[in-house]
Amino acid sequence: MSLTEQEIVRREALQKIQELGVEAYPAAQYEVNTMTADIKANFDENENNFQNISIAGRLMQKRIMGKASFAEIQDSKGRIQLYVSRDDIAPGEDKMLYNTLFKKLLDIGDFIGVKGFVFKTKTGETTVHVKELTLLSKSLRPLPIVKTDSDGNVHDAFTDPELRYRMRYVDLTVNPEVRNTFIQRSKMISAMREFMTARGYLEVETPILQPIYGGASARPFKTHHNTLDQEFYLRIANELYLKRLIVGGFDGVFEFAKDFRNEGMSRFHNPEFTMMELYVAYTDVYWMMDFVEEMLEHVATQLHGTTEVQVGENLINFQRPWKRYTMYESIKEFTGVDISEMDEAALRNAAKELHVPLDETMGRGKIIDEIFGEKVEPLLIQPTFITDYPVELSPLAKKHRTHEGLTERFEAFCNQKEIMNAFSELNDPIDQRQRFEAQLELGKRGDEEAMQLDEDYLRALEFGMPPTSGIGIGIDRLAMVMTNSPSIQDVLLFPQMRLEQPKKVEEAEE
RNA sequence: CAACCUGUAACUCAAUUGGUAGAGUACCUCACUUUUAAUGAGGGAGUCGUGAGUUCGAGCCUCACCAGGUUGACCA
Incomplete structure (x- = not known):
């Protein structure tokens, strides 16, 4: 040494x-x-x-x-x-x-x-x-x-991002605003937990090691248990386990879960991240919108004493009610194009005119999602609900009560990013089996993110699940907004990084 | 995965057309009982990311590699 x-x-x-x-x-x-x-x-x-x-x-x-x-x-x-x-x-x-x-x-x-x-x-x-x-x-x-x-000039600031993330203990020691960010993150989670607990919902823990991964579209990490000699996946979501608990008779369950997705890393993505999922029996997606509006208004007020949060150049206001659009309405509002009656060919044409790039494999739902992602999402600064997603994109969501081809689903956006995703949970076991089978087809065609068919989950649904709405909130994304942090690494104490290069070992003396 | 940028003392950064490696802080020695980037005097400290090439000569030019960052593509 x-x-x-x-x-x-x-x-x-x-x-x-x-x-x-x-x-x-x-x-x-x-x-x-x-x-x-x-x-x-x-x-x-x-x-x-x-x-x-x-x-x-x-x-x-x-x-x-x-x-x-x-x-x-x-x-x-x-x-x-x-x-x-x-x-x-x-x-x-x-x-x-x-x-x-x-x-x-x-x-x-x-x-x-x-x-x-x-x-x-x-x-x-x-x-x-x-x-x-x-x-x-x-x-x-x-x-x-x-x-x-x-004169207020800062000298020798400890700002190198790599060193700050690798040696977070030093970062926390010398940069007080970093310490404050993590205190805020902790307070944010406490505020959510108290809000849900006060309404009688039960905080639970479900397996991270899962024989079948499910509940989201993503590529998993794989691992192996020696004694069982069995493959396991690190969970990509906890959705299917929480819904089993609703089947089992709990009225409301939630979990702050570490999820793992074996995908790219960026300013918005870490291989392991935290998601809060909540499921409440006998409610629907519209109830959930009201609930989450109230919860985030509460969180913002707990953290900042007001519903307003400064994020970069934007002053974001979490005060109820948030704007609500159906996906079709939002596209019409922000592009002037009404796609609600279009078939796939007309959609492709519309996408072309809007300069939204597509590829051949995309179906109707995916094309709509692309147009939305390109033309609407970047404009959503204030908290906004988008509802009524195409059924192809939502294999776990209940079919829309009135509109063919759509689901009872919403996502909420804020500061140009999705921060939550919710739906009235599909509880028709026959329909669910067909949706899983459609996913298997996608998987066979090479979609690495397609869902697996989970027989035990279907068995649970066959015993009967009450009408339920569920939501997943990206805790890291929400923390970025609540703490005005431009990068996910700024709200993770120990963001994932490439292994540190060992210092060059001196030639062994013989 | 692609493009661009960065890598020089413990830290933050300089170094002219290619010609002996510099500053402030920190560190060491000394002085100093209300300072606050304390001050004053003195001192030590660098394989210029790694390797090859061009050249009489490379921190600087060329190539490869390593590490990191930013932006973009896919995903929360």
Whole structure:
């Protein structure tokens, strides 16, 4: 292992610390009685509460002035300045604690605990006057030091995306807005969970390893169980298992599920992603629209205190009611072309005039989807429901109650992206079998994303499933909107990446 | 998978028509008891992503490879 100069210096410092009899990685709990943010927020109001404080965190700045120094400590809530004077932390004859330990052997990034009282410096900064300083954990690698000068210019920012994603621990340490994004993501999920739990729906867990993958159109990851000597797939959706639970008699079930799709990676796609699926018995897709509108209005308000969220240049408003179009209406609205009565040949012609590229294999439903994707989706900024999807695109959705060839389905779009997909669940087992068989045909023709036929799921439906509506919400996509993040990698703590190249191994010495 | 861009000190970036490798921060030494990008003085630090080629001479030109990014195609 080859070390940089700074890593060597820190290891030497560690050794000297231990030679001085100071424990660099003490075992004992360090009692903390307040947080940096609490001090900054409340010291002006109530100075007496901060005369005997104890805080812990990383040392992030050191400004040595001789016999006194200023430093900054960072805990999970923020930073605060420390005033460290020699004669306070080392009151006796032996000034080792200050002259040697603090000044020379402590580095930026070390975890320390301090006890003392809060005061204001003559420049007005709220500062902890340190009476006692304890090393809690020595850091052996230098953190990137992000500094902001008096003109507001940021120096040496830790911005390289690769390094940020690979070393998220460093990213979280030095970039407070990154920490905030993940706090927001967590709050968003909590808000959804509370909203659904409050209505009596049950949070459940279903298998990730599935012998038959289903519930979506996608290519799966494959794996193998040794004892069973059997192939398994990592789930691409949890839909079919959740509906089995509705068959089993639960009124409402939901799951925040990690799903896996063996497809391309991009700003909007990670091989593993989180989807929340909810199924509610005795409801239909129109009920679900009302429900989800209310839930997202709640989520936005919980996160931002308002239904409005700034996303890039757009101010997105989740206030009810959202715009609703059928797919045909939306195409008519945004292209001026009414395709509702067109057959496949007329559709192909219409697509050509709209400059939407098609290929020969596409059927009627797929062509409509292409026109929509090209001409309508990019224009959907505010939350919008699109309903009534072609039946060919929706093998698990119930047939439309009045329109031949359509289904009882909606997708919601926001900031030019689909964020959820829902339908009145197909509960006619005969129809479902035919839809699966149609999918098998597609698979035989080379469609790698075609669904498999799931006999056990059909058996469940044959026992009877009540009318049910279900929804899948892309949690990562929604988090991107709610946290104003341009890339999915910014809302995943550890986005998937190519394996890090090992450092060049030095030629073995013989 | 395709096009384009990037790779120089621990970090952020320079380097003229191809001619001895530079700055700020960080690091090390010294001074300094209200600083805040602390300051002042001094010092060390680089296989220029890897490999080949052109050339008297390559950080710079050519080719291949590696890594990363951006955009596009498919999928949530």
